[in-house]
Amino acid sequence: MRYLVFFIGSMAAALALFLVLTFALNPGANDDLELDSPIVVVMKATVEGQPMNFWTVVQLGISEAAKEFGVDVEIIGPDHERQIHRQVNMVNRVIENRPPALILAASDYNLLAEPVEKAVSTGIPVITVDSGVNSNQTISFIATDNVAAGMKAGGEVLRLLSTNPEGRVAIVSHVRETATAIERERGVRQAVRPWEVAGTWYCENDEDIAYEKTLEILQDPTVQGIVALNELVTLGAARAIEDTQSQNRIAMVGFDNAPEELAYLERGILDATVVQRPYNMGYMAVKTAVRALKGKEVESWIDTGSVLITANNMFERDYQELLFPIEDY
Amino acid sequence: MRRIVRRMGTLESRFYLIFTLVFFATILTMQIISTRFTITSVRSAILENSRQLTDELVEQIDSYIAGMVRISQAIMENPDVEDYLAYKNVGAEERLASRFAAYIEARDDISSVILFRPDGDAVSADGTDPSEYTNVKKASWYRNALSSEGRTMVSTAYVQNLIPGHYSWVVSLSTAVPIPGQREPGVLLVDLKFNRIKELCESLVVGEKGYDFILDAGGNYVFHPSQQLMFSEIKQEPVADVMRVYFSESPVHRTQNQSYVVARSKRTGWYVVSVLFDADLVTGWPYVHLMNALTGLVLFLIVGLVTNFISKGITRPLRRLQEVMQSVETGEFLLAGDLDATDEIRELAREYDLMVGRIGELMEANTREIELKRKSDLKALQAQINPHFLYNTLDSIIWMGEMQKSDEVVKMTSALSRLFRISISKGNEIIPLRSELEHVRSYLTIQEMRYKNKFRYLIDIPEDLQDVPVLKITLQPLVENAIYHGIRSVDYTGLIEIAGKREGNDVLLTVTDNGQGMDRAVLEKLLQITAPSESGNKAGTGVRNVHERIRLYFGEGYGLSLEEKKAHQPETKMTRITIRIPSGTEA
Numbered sequence: 001m002r003y004l005v006f007f008i009g010s011m012a013a014a015l016a017l018f019l020v021l022t023f024a025l026n027p028g029a030n031d032d033l034e035l036d037s038p039i040v041v042v043m044k045a046t047v048e049g050q051p052m053n054f055w056t057v058v059q060l061g062i063s064e065a066a067k068e069f070g071v072d073v074e075i076i077g078p079d080h081e082r083q084i085h086r087q088v089n090m091v092n093r094v095i096e097n098r099p100p101a102l103i104l105a106a107s108d109y110n111l112l113a114e115p116v117e118k119a120v121s122t123g124i125p126v127i128t129v130d131s132g133v134n135s136n137q138t139i140s141f142i143a144t145d146n147v148a149a150g151m152k153a154g155g156e157v158l159r160l161l162s163t164n165p166e167g168r169v170a171i172v173s174h175v176r177e178t179a180t181a182i183e184r185e186r187g188v189r190q191a192v193r194p195w196e197v198a199g200t201w202y203c204e205n206d207e208d209i210a211y212e213k214t215l216e217i218l219q220d221p222t223v224q225g226i227v228a229l230n231e232l233v234t235l236g237a238a239r240a241i242e243d244t245q246s247q248n249r250i251a252m253v254g255f256d257n258a259p260e261e262l263a264y265l266e267r268g269i270l271d272a273t274v275v276q277r278p279y280n281m282g283y284m285a286v287k288t289a290v291r292a293l294k295g296k297e298v299e300s301w302i303d304t305g306s307v308l309i310t311a312n313n314m315f316e317r318d319y320q321e322l323l324f325p326i327e328d329y
Numbered sequence: 330m331r332r333i334v335r336r337m338g339t340l341e342s343r344f345y346l347i348f349t350l351v352f353f354a355t356i357l358t359m360q361i362i363s364t365r366f367t368i369t370s371v372r373s374a375i376l377e378n379s380r381q382l383t384d385e386l387v388e389q390i391d392s393y394i395a396g397m398v399r400i401s402q403a404i405m406e407n408p409d410v411e412d413y414l415a416y417k418n419v420g421a422e423e424r425l426a427s428r429f430a431a432y433i434e435a436r437d438d439i440s441s442v443i444l445f446r447p448d449g450d451a452v453s454a455d456g457t458d459p460s461e462y463t464n465v466k467k468a469s470w471y472r473n474a475l476s477s478e479g480r481t482m483v484s485t486a487y488v489q490n491l492i493p494g495h496y497s498w499v500v501s502l503s504t505a506v507p508i509p510g511q512r513e514p515g516v517l518l519v520d521l522k523f524n525r526i527k528e529l530c531e532s533l534v535v536g537e538k539g540y541d542f543i544l545d546a547g548g549n550y551v552f553h554p555s556q557q558l559m560f561s562e563i564k565q566e567p568v569a570d571v572m573r574v575y576f577s578e579s580p581v582h583r584t585q586n587q588s589y590v591v592a593r594s595k596r597t598g599w600y601v602v603s604v605l606f607d608a609d610l611v612t613g614w615p616y617v618h619l620m621n622a623l624t625g626l627v628l629f630l631i632v633g634l635v636t637n638f639i640s641k642g643i644t645r646p647l648r649r650l651q652e653v654m655q656s657v658e659t660g661e662f663l664l665a666g667d668l669d670a671t672d673e674i675r676e677l678a679r680e681y682d683l684m685v686g687r688i689g690e691l692m693e694a695n696t697r698e699i700e701l702k703r704k705s706d707l708k709a710l711q712a713q714i715n716p717h718f719l720y721n722t723l724d725s726i727i728w729m730g731e732m733q734k735s736d737e738v739v740k741m742t743s744a745l746s747r748l749f750r751i752s753i754s755k756g757n758e759i760i761p762l763r764s765e766l767e768h769v770r771s772y773l774t775i776q777e778m779r780y781k782n783k784f785r786y787l788i789d790i791p792e793d794l795q796d797v798p799v800l801k802i803t804l805q806p807l808v809e810n811a812i813y814h815g816i817r818s819v820d821y822t823g824l825i826e827i828a829g830k831r832e833g834n835d836v837l838l839t840v841t842d843n844g845q846g847m848d849r850a851v852l853e854k855l856l857q858i859t860a861p862s863e864s865g866n867k868a869g870t871g872v873r874n875v876h877e878r879i880r881l882y883f884g885e886g887y888g889l890s891l892e893e894k895k896a897h898q899p900e901t902k903m904t905r906i907t908i909r910i911p912s913g914t915e916a
Binding site: 061064067068070259262263266267277279280283284304305315317318319320321322323324 | 487488490493496498537538549554555556557558560561563
């Protein structure tokens with residue numbers, strides 16, 4: 001009997017040790033996260049039905065990271081960036097489903113703060129991407145350093161205007177209360193001396209309004225430079241310049257890299273554009289979410305950087321993929 | 330804990346522990362090696378498979394490019410080309426334009442076909458002019474074509490911006506077309522949509538995470554699924570290693586958990602790299618591990634049982650031997666005999682048996698010696714009787730001689746003579762009852778003469794008891810006792826009766842007197858058989874000798890017993906001593 005106990009005891013110990021050692025030897029150590037439900041990404045605007053090229057590329061980055069880190073990601077969002085309340089409702093609905101993590105590109109700096117804090121209080125880690133919220137509860141903010149991007153735009157306008165020290169700069173902003181707009185404007189104003197700024201025009205993120213406002217701006221002969229703060233207002237402003245054939249009088253720097261913008265750039269209507277790295281944003285957002293879910297430390301702010309693109313460097317190999325995302329052609 | 334440590338002291342436990350540890354280590358090592366072997370062989374099989382896939386991919390890319398080169402060559406053989414280039418023939422230009430359009434129509438993977446004259450004029454499928462913002466002659470594909478002397482050059486992947494506002498990822502095939510009579514040739518450009526190559530790359534991947542990427546001969550990316558991460562240095566591929574291993578024995582580069590399989594396109598000089606993740610290699614590792622663990626367990630159980638069996642086989646005979654040896658403690662000398670055990674233990678058992686046998690012999694010899702000593706003591710005891718009686722008898726004979734009773738002297742002397750003859754009896758200890766009775770009669774004759782009319786005697790032994798073997802000189806001391814302690818001091822004529830009868834297998838001989846009886850102390854002495862015979866008190870010495878001798882000879886169950894009874898006359902008692910002896914056949 002005592003030998004039986006001895007026998008069984010050593011068997012059990014042997015098996016335990018064996019299993020431990022065997023599993024320690026696991027070759028294809030698959031340390032992917034196992035999630036019950038997908039990580040939810042709430043975009044400012046979904047790609048379908050929208051020409052917003054920027055978000056397409058964000059989604060490509062998201063998909064690439066999801067594949068690399070072996071997680072499921074569900075991407076939702078309102079049809080248009082202006083639908084702020086719709087986005088608030090969407091975030092609230094997402095919280096009810098308790099996803100493992102929420103990645104949010106906030107349409108409004110203040111209005112989205114409450115739903116974000118609600119999500120955090122129910123235990124859902126929130127990562128903001130591109131546009132943050134007025135809250136310190138998010139675990140990470142992944143975006144272009146928009147102040148730095150604004151400074152690049154302002155600096156380029158200043159450089160272009162250096163032959164004409166009398167000129168003033170008009171800022172064509174997309175939305176009054178969005179963090180990106182606020183910060184880029186601040187960057188521009190930091191680069192340009194205060195008396196050189198003719199003013200800021202808000203365009204409700206609408207290309208046509210931007211066109212109209214730019215026509216208005218062009219009435220003022222002291223304005224020699226225009227900085228447009230996102231893709232849509234850049235397109236509207238560029239169209240106004242082309243229509244009035246004032247490209248030689250106006251130094252214009254825009255943001256983003258829609259194909260039409262690049263055509264404007266090639267034609268010399270747009271002198272430069274500050275291009276963000278949306279692909280990297282999407283990729284880093286998912287990567288950071290995965291890191292956080294694995295319990296690793298994450299940086300509270302990740303700058304994905306921006307690049308100043310001119311007609312001279314737009315076909316350089318390093319920027320081709322950035323400016324002309326391969327999927328679209 | 331201490332119990333376990335002590336238990337480890339047993340041979341069986343040690344065997345068990347050592348065997349278990351050794352086999353455990355062996356099995357574990359075996360399993361680790363076999364698992365590693367499995368991993369390695371599975372990995373190399375999959376890598377081999379992946380190499381074939383990558384080679385196939387390269388072949389597809391090459392044959393695709395080759396097909397396009399053939400199209401370029403076909404276009405160049407068209408006489409309209411020369412007409413257009415040399416003479417700017419409008420008809421030729423129109424025909425070429427429609428022909429180019431037909432190619433683009435037929436092949437949806439051709440992005441554009443354009444023929445350039447050295448002066449910058451061009452003919453294209455849809456008649457659109459190359460971008461006024463683009464200086465064609467500075468483009469690398471154009472310069473490469475000029476420097477390659479008629480061979481078709483394949484560019485890397487890039488964004489073609491020849492048409493304003495229209496940007497597409499292409500791979501350009503450019504060929505210089507010599508113009509007769511002119512130093513500078515024209516250039517034919519065929520742009521392939523890069524999507525086709527990208528689709529090829531994406532169609533041949535291994536596993537969920539695997540992907541392909543392409544480097545040009547200079548190590549620049551032609552295609553990478555996450556190219557932007559490379560350019561912004563978020564991710565990096567080991568480009569230098571990948572290009573190096575292509576020229577090594579095995580074109581596979583290993584990092585911690587992925588493998589890069591490299592192949593090279595001869596047509597383009599591109600390195601096509603297929604990336605495999607170990608996690609994708611075999612999805613059933615948990616199953617493999619479970620099987621390994623189960624195999625290990627089964628082996629273990631078998632080893633455990635075998636170990637148990639072996640250790641029991643060694644210790645069981647030892648235990649048996651130990652039990653046998655323990656019998657020595659109780660004085661029982663058991664022999665181990667032929668144990669079912671190994672030679673060493675059998676040898677040990679044999680030695681033990683020899684030793685026990687020797688001890689047995691020694692003890693037997695010892696017993697024999699003691700026996701001999703006892704026998705010699707006995708002889709001495711027997712001898713004790715003789716002088717005692719001889720003295721009395723001789724005394725009587727002297728007395729009778731003095732009284733001139735010569736007849737009586739003769740009678741007594743002859744009786745004494747008979748008495749001694751029987752007493753000697755050729756040294757035999759055992760004599761028939763008949764002889765013993767004669768001895769007693771001789772003795773009684775002597776005593777009767779000594780104590781005139783003091784007593785009468787009666788011998789009543791059945792004829793069938795006459796030949797019963799008895800120890801010599803057994804009755805005489807009792808008769809002597811009856812005379813001296815029973816009859817001598819009474820004032821009436823005493824009676825001594827000697828009788829005998831059978832009781833079962835025993836024979837009972839009785840000596841009865843009706844004298845004064847023995848006093849209590851003598852009686853006690855008689856019963857205290859085992860007490861050493863102190864010769865201080867002569868009374869009863871003879872009786873006790875008889876008792877001891879009978880018991881020595883015949884065993885504990887035999888000997889004397891004594892009874893006293895009040896007789897009918899008030900002063901007299903009847904004293905009877907009974908001798909119990911075996912009926913004799915075995916004595």
